[in-house]
Amino acid sequence: KAGVTQTPRYLIKTRGQQVTLSCSPISGHRSVSWYQQTPGQGLQFLFEYFSETQRNKGNFPGRFSGRQFSNSRSEMNVSTLELGDSALYLCASSLASGLETQYFGPGTRLLVL
Amino acid sequence: AQTVTQSQPEMSVQEAETVTLSCTYDTSESNYYLFWYKQPPSRQMILVIRQEAYKQQNATENRFSVNFQKAAKSFSLKISDSQLGDTAMYFCAFGAPGAQKLVFGQGTRLTINP
Numbered sequence: 001k002a003g004v005t006q007t008p009r010y011l012i013k014t015r016g017q018q019v020t021l022s023c024s025p026i027s028g029h030r031s032v033s034w035y036q037q038t039p040g041q042g043l044q045f046l047f048e049y050f051s052e053t054q055r056n057k058g059n060f061p062g063r064f065s066g067r068q069f070s071n072s073r074s075e076m077n078v079s080t081l082e083l084g085d086s087a088l089y090l091c092a093s094s095l096a097s098g099l100e101t102q103y104f105g106p107g108t109r110l111l112v113l
Numbered sequence: 114a115q116t117v118t119q120s121q122p123e124m125s126v127q128e129a130e131t132v133t134l135s136c137t138y139d140t141s142e143s144n145y146y147l148f149w150y151k152q153p154p155s156r157q158m159i160l161v162i163r164q165e166a167y168k169q170q171n172a173t174e175n176r177f178s179v180n181f182q183k184a185a186k187s188f189s190l191k192i193s194d195s196q197l198g199d200t201a202m203y204f205c206a207f208g209a210p211g212a213q214k215l216v217f218g219q220g221t222r223l224t225i226n227p
Contacts, residue, residue, distance in 0.1 A: 033213055042218075043215075043217040058214070088156060101160060102160075104150075104158035106155070106157050107157070107158075109156075
């Protein structure tokens, strides 16, 4: 079974631009969570989607948004990029409603100049 | 809110030695899950081991085992017969049922030397 895939793997943007990251979960997994990883703040939870609904959200500004499609694929959008948004963005998928184990994708490395 | 603390930023051992990574957490939940994830230089986060809080028996996965002390809120990872491929950042993570949100520690950078 294929693992979690994320595209693109690397991105370079400039301040003020917006970016969209994509995540395809493991087949059969319906929950997708997003995390931001930076050297200073470590791994921080952004949000989680299940059946196209956002169920949980971390403490990030409204510039960070996401959505999930009927096939469980998820996208994350960051508008008006800031230098501090440079990070590794990790997507994780799990089966369903309980705290199933989360399996991570390889991440998207975003650099904001 | 839950917190996870890893007090060892870096550790280094020789190949074939046994190493223990420490993790403590704080929560008021009675039912929860604890995980150790490994992140090698490729940055891919890989599950090492999982422990359910309601289980008294410590989880084991081949060379990896945990020492789960619920009352002390401690969850350490022991790696036996360490191998060069074990070199990575190791993260301890806490999850509460229904939240689908993991709270991570700051990580321990483990280096296995030949």
